[in-house]
Amino acid sequence: MTKFDRTILNKYFIMGSQNCKRNPADILLEAIEGGISSFQFREKGKGSLSGEDKVNLGKQLRRICKKHQISFIINDDIELAEVLDVDGIHVGQDDLPIEEVRRRFPDKFIGLSISNQQELENSSIALVDYVGAGPIFSTKTKKNAKEAVGIKWIQSIREQYPLLPIVGIGGIDQVNAKFVREAGADGVAVISAITEAANIHEAVKAL
Ligand SMILES: Cc1ncc(COP(=O)(O)OP(=O)(O)O)c(N)n1
Numbered sequence: 323m324t325k326f327d328r329t330i331l332n333k334y335f336i337m338g339s340q341n342c343k344r345n346p347a348d349i350l351l352e353a354i355e356g357g358i359s360s361f362q363f364r365e366k367g368k369g370s371l372s373g374e375d376k377v378n379l380g381k382q383l384r385r386i387c388k389k390h391q392i393s394f395i396i397n398d399d400i401e402l403a404e405v406l407d408v409d410g411i412h413v414g415q416d417d418l419p420i421e422e423v424r425r426r427f428p429d430k431f432i433g434l435s436i437s438n439q440q441e442l443e444n445s446s447i448a449l450v451d452y453v454g455a456g457p458i459f460s461t462k463t464k465k466n467a468k469e470a471v472g473i474k475w476i477q478s479i480r481e482q483y484p485l486l487p488i489v490g491i492g493g494i495d496q497v498n499a500k501f502v503r504e505a506g507a508d509g510v511a512v513i514s515a516i517t518e519a520a521n522i523h524e525a526v527k528a529l
Pocket residue numbers: 334336362364366397398412413414415416417433434435453454455464489491511
């Protein structure tokens with residue numbers, strides 16, 4: 323049983339090998355040293371690994387997170403959630419329905435992507451531990467990402483759900499992160515602001 327604590331959303335690092343110009347394990351270690359609060363393994367999109375290679379990388383990154391007591395969240399891949407004994411699972415609107423994820427994983431924490439009011443109204447928010455709100459700003463990292471919704475989307479969710487843990491995602495960097503938090507988010511979820519940084523320790527600290 324992994325107890326969910328909203329502070330893990332503070333600096334939520336997301337990465338797969340397709341985001342890395344060098345060894346993913348080294349990047350994750352440096353990000354942990356810099357002060358990330360959680361990690362999502364998102365092996366997805368052009369250049370990503372599959373099959374045994376994906377599992378092996380997942381195991382390596384899982385071990386690193388366990389050693390440093392950093393929450394490990396799997397993106398989309400329910401089968402790998404079991405193999406890697408993850409702490410949490412993140413799914414979006416086009417993934418396995420949240421009711422099914424909760425039924426299969428009563429004791430893990432679950433995050434759900436919410437990009438607009440319709441998705442918010444049609445989702446069983448009571449079943450999730452947190453929501454990923456975005457894309458807040460435009461992103462070059464995810465092809466076919468939805469339209470950027472701006473920080474007003476965070477304000478809107480916060481008004482409707484005063485206690486719901488929220489993490490902003492999409493185009494967030496060291497300059498705009500503070501606006502996301504000021505709008506009511508518990509934290510920021512980032513890929514390129516860390517993976518593309520020349521100095522990963524400094525990049526995480528500055529978020
Ligand atoms: C924290 C967080 N928020 C949102 C997402 C996006 O999830 P989804 O909409 O399912 O898109 P993919 O990441 O699966 O391409 C996320 N991964 N993490």
